[in-house]
Amino acid sequence: MYRTHNCGELNKKHCNSIVKLSGWVHSIRLMKKITFIDLRDFYGITQLLIPTIKINIKKEYVIQIIGKVVKRKFPNFNINTGDIEIYVKKIKILNKSIKIPIDINKEYNKNKVKLFKYRYIYLRNLNLKNNLIIKSKILNIIRKFFIINNFLEIETPLLVKSTSEGARNFIVLYRKKLGYYYSLPQSPQTFKQLLMIGGIDKYYQIVKCFRDEDARKDRQPEFLQLDLEMSFINRKNIFNIIIKLIKYLLYKIHKIKFINIKILSYKNIIKKYNTEKPDLRYKVYELNNNKFKYNINNKFLNYKIYGLILPNYFNIVGINKDVIINLLKNKINKILLYNYKNNIINKLDNKVFNKIKLIKELINKEFFSNKDLLLFLILKKNKYYKTIKNKINNFLLKSKYLNNIYIPIIIYKFPLFKYKNGKYYSYHHPFTKPYNNKLKNNLADSYDLIINGIEVGSGSIRIDNSKMQNKVFKILGLSNNKIKKEFSFFLKSLKFGTPPHGGIGIGIDRLILSLLNKNNIIDFIAFPKNYLNKDLMIKTPSKIKNIKI
RNA sequence: GGUUUGGUAGUUCAAAUUGGUUAGAAUACGUGCCUGUCACGCACGAGGCUACGGGUUCAAAUCCCGUCCAAACCGCCA
Numbered sequence: 239m240y241r242t243h244n245c246g247e248l249n250k251k252h253c254n255s256i257v258k259l260s261g262w263v264h265s266i267r268l269m270k271k272i273t274f275i276d277l278r279d280f281y282g283i284t285q286l287l288i289p290t291i292k293i294n295i296k297k298e299y300v301i302q303i304i305g306k307v308v309k310r311k312f313p314n315f316n317i318n319t320g321d322i323e324i325y326v327k328k329i330k331i332l333n334k335s336i337k338i339p340i341d342i343n344k345e346y347n348k349n350k351v352k353l354f355k356y357r358y359i360y361l362r363n364l365n366l367k368n369n370l371i372i373k374s375k376i377l378n379i380i381r382k383f384f385i386i387n388n389f390l391e392i393e394t395p396l397l398v399k400s401t402s403e404g405a406r407n408f409i410v411l412y413r414k415k416l417g418y419y420y421s422l423p424q425s426p427q428t429f430k431q432l433l434m435i436g437g438i439d440k441y442y443q444i445v446k447c448f449r450d451e452d453a454r455k456d457r458q459p460e461f462l463q464l465d466l467e468m469s470f471i472n473r474k475n476i477f478n479i480i481i482k483l484i485k486y487l488l489y490k491i492h493k494i495k496f497i498n499i500k501i502l503s504y505k506n507i508i509k510k511y512n513t514e515k516p517d518l519r520y521k522v523y524e525l526n527n528n529k530f531k532y533n534i535n536n537k538f539l540n541y542k543i544y545g546l547i548l549p550n551y552f553n554i555v556g557i558n559k560d561v562i563i564n565l566l567k568n569k570i571n572k573i574l575l576y577n578y579k580n581n582i583i584n585k586l587d588n589k590v591f592n593k594i595k596l597i598k599e600l601i602n603k604e605f606f607s608n609k610d611l612l613l614f615l616i617l618k619k620n621k622y623y624k625t626i627k628n629k630i631n632n633f634l635l636k637s638k639y640l641n642n643i644y645i646p647i648i649i650y651k652f653p654l655f656k657y658k659n660g661k662y663y664s665y666h667h668p669f670t671k672p673y674n675n676k677l678k679n680n681l682a683d684s685y686d687l688i689i690n691g692i693e694v695g696s697g698s699i700r701i702d703n704s705k706m707q708n709k710v711f712k713i714l715g716l717s718n719n720k721i722k723k724e725f726s727f728f729l730k731s732l733k734f735g736t737p738p739h740g741g742i743g744i745g746i747d748r749l750i751l752s753l754l755n756k757n758n759i760i761d762f763i764a765f766p767k768n769y770l771n772k773d774l775m776i777k778t779p780s781k782i783k784n785i786k787i
Numbered sequence: 788g789g790u791u792u793g794g795u796a797g798u799u800c801a802a803a804u805u806g807g808u809u810a811g812a813a814u815a816c817g818u819g820c821c822u823g824u825c826a827c828g829c830a831c832g833a834g835g836c837u838a839c840g841g842g843u844u845c846a847a848a849u850c851c852c853g854u855c856c857a858a859a860c861c862g863c864c865a
Contacts, residue, residue, distance in 0.1 A: 267824050274824050341798050404865035451864045667865040
């Protein structure tokens with residue numbers, strides 16, 4: 239037996255009992271006649287008192303000790319086991335460690351190459367460990383939710399067929415015949431639709447998906463997705479499930495009981511925020527430029543007015559208007575803060591003010607609430623505009639006031655197609671049903687889930703009619719030959735009595751980022767790839783030498 | 788694929804007078820000291836071909852070119 243207790247559980251109640259502990263040597267403090275060791279395992283840290291200084295033990299050695307739990311003279315309130323220490327009677331070295339090439343207690347921001355290379359050591363970092371614990375918890379909560387709601391968990395293949403739409407696919411060589419390959423799935427899209435056709439009513443899966451695109455801090459080439467699909471439902475039914483899930487998660491993680499999840503149309507979102515994924519807590523957005531870029535003719539010749547909106551600004555406890563003014567003091571010539579209750583917060587001279595009035599009239603009132611702050615910046619050069627935007631964003635991001643605010647929104651009524659370089663592309667994906675089943679309005683029955691400005695998931699009601707599906711493929715410019723080659727089985731499957739169905743795919747890692755107010759996805763992945771999609775630890779991708787058939 | 792910034796002790800970072808003495812600190816490491824530390828403290832020591840290769844120069848960490856690597860952004864991400 240390696241241990242009777244772990245390093246995080248002993249307290250006053252265990253005093254005088256003999257215990258056996260195993261773990262890593264976290265730190266060593268030598269005094270004149272005694273030595274203190276912080277012994278660390280997954281569960282915590284326990285202080286060992288060794289009544290000698292002649293020990294041959296270094297940091298990160300794995301040791302096992304037997305000793306007596308005693309009350310400390312001077313408790314340490316920073317750790318759970320701070321009331322006690324172990325008076326060690328016997329030490330055994332289970333395994334030695336060579337010098338550690340990275341500092342496991344430090345946060346690394348630049349030059350992360352060592353972190354990738356020695357990821358297995360950095361897993362001992364407290365923050366990273368806690369991140370993995372919370373990710374595991376969230377996965378459990380999600381599974382529990384879908385069990386309660388009678389979803390069936392079904393796995394789908396990872397060796398699949400490449401299709402011409404979408405991101406680049408990773409390919410896997412086929413051993414039996416040269417020149418043939420499998421493709422790793424970007425999502426289980428086709429298979430989950432086939433499950434619906436097969437009569438599975440509610441399906442979900444937590445599944446690895448693969449996209450061969452360059453990584454970002456919220457993007458990895460392989461990632462976890464919560465995939466779900468339901469039959470005999472319309473968009474409102476799906477919205478209800480999504481809302482229920484998010485509320486369940488926010489309650490289980492943060493004990494937040496009341497939350498209002500808004501459903502907004504794509505058109506209005508773009509008009510108001512000029513982005514597809516607004517962060518309604520605080521983020522600064524450029525008001526639609528056509529309306530708000532004005533040259534002022536007389537005194538302010540060459541100056542331009544930029545409008546910004548800080549949604550819900552006045553809901554944020556602890557921030558007042560002066561904070562923003564102070565923040566921008568030296569950067570710009572004039573600031574005008576404006577709130578829809580018609581409060582002009584600081585004064586400008588009349589000529590400028592008249593221009594602002596003009597702008598005011600152009601704003602469609604329905605978009606703004608009296609909790610929004612409108613900010614007009616009068617600037618000489620437009621390069622300052624981005625600096626200011628970033629400055630405000632960074633400031634608000636760092637401020638503690640936002641820590642417990644979550645504003646999930648569902649955006650719907652996206653365009654069905656976008657036109658680029660003389661070609662039509664699906665805005666969502668080619669299986670999306672047109673809004674009201676009509677192609678002519680170019681609206682899709684698709685929806686995105688955005689939490690605090692992070693695009694967490696997107697989904698749609700699917701086309702359940704073979705003719706419609708064929709039509710959409712043709713609009714997308716797929717030749718008859720290609721349709722036949724890539725989708726003939728699928729078009730055929732739709733003819734055998736397809737139920738109306740739809741679903742959503744939610745990026746688990748992004749969901750976690752949004753629910754925990756974090757920004758880098760690799761902090762929640764045990765073994766991430768770097769921005770070139772390489773794994774610097776196992777050194778992959780690697781070169782092919784011989785392909786044997 | 789593109790743009791920008793960067794690569795300096797094991798680690799995290801400085802600095803180097805627009806190219807000119809011996810490239811520093813903290814921490815980690817080693818040795819010694821210190822009855823109670825817990826970010827222990829004190830003293831001493833060891834640690835660098837300034838990413839790699841080439842060029843300019845009396846002289847390069849510094850300027851130039853190339854390669855490799857990293858970060859942010861863009862492209863891309865149905």
